[in-house]
Amino acid sequence: MYKSIVFMFAGQGTHYYHMGADLFSKDLVFRQNMLRLDDIVRKECGFSVIDRLYDEEHRKTDDLTDLGTTHPAIFMTEYSLAQVMRSKGVEPDYVMGCSLGEIVALAVAGAVSAEDALRFVIKHAQTVQQTVEYGRMISVFADKSFYYENNELKLNCELAGVNYSGNFIVSAAQDKTADVTAFLKQKGVIFQELQVSYPFHSSMCMRSRDAMKQLNGTISVGVPKIPVISCLTGEITNSIDFEHMLDIPVKTMQVKKAFEAAEKTGPKQYVDLCFTGTMANFIRYNERRDTATDIVAMASIMRDFSESFKNNYEKIKLNMVEKENYTERNRKMSDTLIYAFPGQGSQKKGMGEELFDEFPEYVRRADEVLGYSIRDLCLNDSEGNLNKTNYTQPALYVVNALSYLKKIKETGRKPDFVLGHSLGEYDALFAAGAFSFEDGLRLVKIRGQLMSEIKGGAMAAVIGLDEETISNILTENGLTDLQIANINSPVQVILSGKRDDIIAAEQLYMDAGARKYVVLNVSGAFHHGKYMKAAQDKFAEYLDKMTFNKLQIPVISNYTARPYDDLRLKETLREQMSHGVRWVESIRYLLAENEPVFEQIGPGDTVYSLMMMIKRKCEPLSEEERKANILDDVPVEAVNVQGPETGTKKGLTASELGNMAFKQELGLKYAYLGGGMYKGIASPQMVIRLANAGMLGFLGTGGQSFDKIREGIKLIRSSVTDGAFGVNFLFDPDDMRKQLELVELFIREDVRIIEAAAFMSITMPLVYYKAKGLSVDQTGNIVRKNKIFAKISRPEVAEAFMSPAPQKLLNELVEMGKITKLQADIAASLPIADAITVEADSGGHTDQGVALALFPAIKKICGNCMKKYNYADRIYIGAAGGIGTPEAMLAMFMLGADYVLTGSLNQCTVEADTSDAVKDILQSIGVQDTGYAPAGDMFEYGAKVQVVKKGGFFHARANKLYSLYCNNESLEELDETTRKNLESKYFKCSFDEVYNKVKQHYDQDIIRKADNNPKYRMSLIFRWYFHNATVSAISGDMDNKVNFQIHCGPALGAFNECVRGTELESWKNRHVDSIGIFLMEGTAMLLEKMIGSYSK
Structure with missing residues (x-):
């Protein structure tokens, strides 16, 4: 199936020095476009963006803040990259841009020429610098409702953008x-100040908008040749004018709304052409993404374009093959378009605001029918009636119906099928022409009144059990009330019955393995239950008086999960009131149609989310099942609950978090791990405490002698009763032996x-450990004694660990006599890793990954590898990095983590084997007190570690040493001043003395290499500074406190x-176990609260 290509900007x-430098040097199309546009900047501004952007005096990480440079630089690079894509045959079906990116999108779409668009961008930068006071933009990781609910925010800042449901921007x-x-700190809300010096997308920029009006008439704006997914309007549009361009920098950015509009038109392949992958991340974080959607980030600050293009172009190319014989127009006509209407529970104050003025005649008719x-x-809900059933149902019917009319008005296309959840079915029937707007409203009004008169009812959501299990429990326990x-x-089934019975039945379902049992906040009515029978009989009297029209669109019935039969329309609608909503089966029926495209029509997105979940997890009905006549099917009925007289809702517990199979396999109570830390900071005492609390800890072995490691293992084994433990295995590139x-x-x-950490590829020692533990038991089942938990921060490394061991290494191990031929054969069919710990930006070694982007990517790779190699057992996926609060931990579990792992957080505990001086420092830091420095053990590779900046000079001095190493070939090239400064302040002894100490630490092969290679000798001497800084910190050498190297991330500050x-x-x-329980219990409470709020 072809996926419409969306170019995103x-x-x-999103700017930085040298963005696009690889392209500029290697790609003719990119270079020609950059040079052509740079000529305009030279004429308008008197300087060259290219000269400034690719200035060799600056590194990528240097601050680039001048708006006069960054504005045109962003436009030039993104526009030029789009032309590169076009030169390779990739044409977009849509364009989408956020903020300045929307100007790029308009130029690519042909609504404005690239030259005029660049002049607009240049002028905008100039007017902002002249008319707008400095300000800041802050990314807030919370729902936008947090902004509206807090006057302190509204008084001090303005809503600048909504990127996804968990993130908005303020200026x-x-x-x-x-x-x-x-x-924000006081409220415990995570935020990030953006590297932007002006409060864009706010009223504070209106003076610049007024000044920009002078360009009107000098810039030609026309109809775009490609539809624009506008983050300004949140809609797909072909109507652009100069006023639209003026509004882009000052109005609120609606990324989430624009994305949702895009998704409604079918599967997409989103191609991010900014140089940081920002737009791709926004799309990934939006929870309503269609399962068929692809996301491609063509460039990254971490990789050059050649690498990114090679990795991503094949995916685009495959999609382009589909396009050759399957145009966008034909695709739309061949899709099965399905509209679904939400039911009770989707109502909210403010719904329909954008509809009432557009359809005044329908509003007038509704008022006449309702009498209010x-x-x-x-x-306004001035009398507080909106959540009362007899008011809720008419209100939702009207808003759903007007939403449908607006959709038809905008698209000109009617759906192929319609359905509605409970009350929403009446809107589906209206859309299908069964009755008029007013007649449908009269039915709904009567339905709501009758349902509201029946008191004492309740509903409960049973989460984690399937329909069959729930039904069996009803039958086996005689729970026929x-x-x-x-x-x-x-895995979500709703029960209906008397309140006392609903509460009393909870324990049965929890004992049966339900993940959650939530009594819902409904207004007393027995929705879709046997107690609706009396109301149903009265309702039937009204139905009998109605005349229904022949349906113009097939309507899927809640009662039958099949299309309505015109001859049995009244009967089916009557039975809907007292029978269950067969939503899963309804969607499965529609999944069998040709390329179904689902859209929710009406407030909220609950129904859409349910449909997407079913689409992911369920197969379509077979043709035989689709034809089955199930009109006489009825749910289970009758007799009192035999349970406790009263019951209280059992809260979600910390031990329920994470993957149950993972915990059972390892014998854990909690899906909580403590990572290994260098020099034994993750001490035996730490591992013992975690193990005895039902958690898993890894002994820190990096930099430790074999005797020390052996002693630690023996101590742990003698002190752990029946818990599990592991040992850290840190990659050492210099000594494979x-x-x-x-x-x-x-x-x-x-x-x-073992916890494999800092590995960039699969090595022989890893394969040896894995294969050596493999055997076959008497029944022929594979026994995997040795497990590898790989701590990974790069997708390509994760894929290597999820693949079987390289055959070459297995053959060599067999030849060496290390493993048997049988073990090699078994290993060739299993992944290297049993679990992958996805490590985002963290203390110690880090690739500075973003968890919300990295985790889903690696999880997807895991699914692909499971299918590719046909593994029988799953590979567990855990999350690490940045986890220091229940909120952060909840985010990881919500992403689908089987377990979580904390690291540097635990070095500020009693059990950590480091000095009290270090712990005092760590206790005082905030989230802002860490930074990146070179990794001493991987110095020449440019690898980074995150360290504490507060109270010392290590961070700055380590970076200085790396800079000197990169720019000099030997110690002899250093000038005298620099040499003396290093010897006196950094090393506190001469280079020769340092080298003598180095010789005592390394094998003779390494020393011989250093004697013959001045650059390598320099690296060993510089490495000693890192080693000494760590030793000083761990030992608490206060004379060297300014040089303490303390690995730590911002999670500890949080x-x-x-x-x-x-x-x-x-x-x-x-204590390390107390912290684990504190975080896990806090996470469980947050999740409990979230589920409760969603169920209301």
């Missing part, structure tokens, strides 16, 4: 920024779990803030 904050004046950030103002009820009301998804010897130690000591004012504020009260 981003704005301010603040310079003098208000501190107030905004202080408030539908506008006032929906927008309860009934299945809705089958919303494969030592790595192999360490693995042999693990095998001798019967270490069953934790410090979280526990401020509690017993855990002091590290002397922090």
Whole structure:
């Protein structure tokens, strides 16, 4: 199936020195476009963007803040990259841009020429610098409702953009920024100040808009040749004018709304052409993404374009093949378009605001039927009636119906099928022409009144059990006063019955393995239950008086999960009232249609989310099932609940979080792991405490002697009762022989779990450890004694660990006599890793990955590898990096993590084997007190570690050493001043003395190499600074405190803030297991609260 290609462009904050440099040097099309556009900048501004952008005096990470440079630079690079794509035969079906990126999109779409668009961008930068006061833009990781619900925010900043449901942007004046950030900190909300110096997308920029009006008439704006997915309007449009361009920098960015509009037109292949992958991330984070959607980020600050293009072009090329014989027009006509209407529970104050003025005649008719103002009820709810059943149902019917009319008006196309959830079925029948708007409203009004008169009812959501299991429990326990009301998804079923019975039945379902049992906040009615029978009989009297028209569009019935039969329309609609909503089966029926495209028509997105979940997890009905006549099917009925007289809702517990199979396999109570830390900071005491609490810890082995490691393992084994433990295995690029010897130690000591950290590829020691633990039992089943947890921060490395061992290494191990031929054969059919810990930006070694982008990508790769190699057992996926609060941990579990792992957070505990001085420093840091420095153990590779900046010079000095290493070939090239400064302040001894110490640490082969290679000798001497800085910190050498190297990420700062004012504020009260339980219990409480809020 062809997926419409969307070119995406981003704005301010996505720029950096040397963006596109690889392309500029290698690609003729990119270079020619850049040079052509740069000529315009030279004429308009008197300088060259190319000269400034690709200035060799600057590194990528240097600040690039001049708006006069960044504005045209962003436009030029993104526009030129689009032309590269076109030169390779990739043409977009849509364009989408955010902020300045929308100007690029308009130029690519042909609504304005590239030259005029660039002049507009240049002029805008100039007018902003002349008329707008400095300010800041802040990315807030919360729902936009948080902004509207807090006057402190609304008074001090303006809503600048909504990127996805968990992220919005605010703009603040310079003098208000501190107030905004202080408030966010107080509320415990995660935020990030963007590298933007002006408060764009706010009223503070209106003076620049007024000044830009002078360009009107000098810039030609026409109809775009390609539809524009506008983040300004949140809609797909072909209507662009100069006023639209003026509004782009000052109005709120509607990325989420624009994305949702795009998704409604079918599957897309989103191609991000900004140089940071920002737009691709926004799309990934939006929860309503169609399952067939592709996301491609063509460029990245971490990789050159050649690498990105090679990795992504094949995916685009495959899609382009589909396009050759399958045009967008034909695709739309061949899709099966399905509209679904939501039911009770989707109502909210303010719904329909954009509809009432557009359809005044329908509003007038609704008021006449109802006897009150539908506008006032929906927008003001002045009498508090909106959540009462007899008002809710008419209100939703009207808003759904007007939403449908607006959709038809905009698209000119009617759907191929319609359906509605409960009440929404009446809107589906209206859309299909069964009755007029007014007649449908009269039915709904009567339905709502009758349902509201029946009191004492309740509903409960059973989450985590399927329909069959729930139905069997009803039957086996004689719970015939309860009934299945809705089958919303494969693992979400709604029960209906008397309130006391609903509450009393909870324990049965929890004992049966339900993940959650939530009593819903409904207004007393027995929705879709046997107690609706009396109301149904009265309702039937009204139905009998009605005349129904022949349906013009097939309507899927809640009652039968099949299309309505015109001859049995009244009967089917009558039975809907007292029978369950068979939502899963309804969607499965539609999945069998040709390329179904689902859209929700009406407020919220609950129904859409349910449909997407069913689409992901369920197969279409077979042809035989689709033809089955099930009109006489009825849910289970009759007899009282035999349970406790009263019951209270059991809260979600910390031990329920994470993957149950993972915990059972390892014998854990909690899906919580403590990572290994260098030099034994992750001490035996830490691992023991975690194991005895039902968690899994890894002993830190990096930089430790074999004797020390062996002693630690023996101590753990003698102290752990029946818990699991593991040992950290840190990659050492310089000494593979030592790595192999360490693995042999693990095998001798019967270490069953290792944590592979900092590996960039699969090595022989890893394969040896894995294969050595493989055997076949008497029944022929494979036994995997040795497990590898790979801590990974790059997708391509994750894929290597998810693949079988390289055959070459297996053959070599067999030849060496390390493993048997049988073990090699078994290993060739299994993944190297049993679990992948996806490590986002963290303390210590880090690739500075973003969890919300990295985790889904690696999870998708895991699914692909499972299918490709046909593995029988799943590979578990955990999350690490940045987890220091329950909120952060919840985000990881919501992404689908089987477990979570914390690292540097645990070095500020009693059990951490480091100095009290280090713990005192760590206890005092905030989220802003860490930064990146070169990794001492991978110095020459440019690898990074995250360290504490506060209270010392290590961070700055380490970066200085790396800069000197990169720019000099030997120590002899250093000038005398630099040399003396290093020897006196950094090393506190001469280079020769340092080298003598180095010789005592390394094998003779390494020393001989250093004697013959001045550059390598320099690296060993510089590495000693890192080693000494770590040793000084761990030992608490206060004479060298300014040089302490303390690996740590901002998660600890977040934790410090979280526990401020509690017993855990002091590290002397922090035990590693107590922290784990604190975080897990806090996460469970947050999830409980979230589920409760969603169920209301």
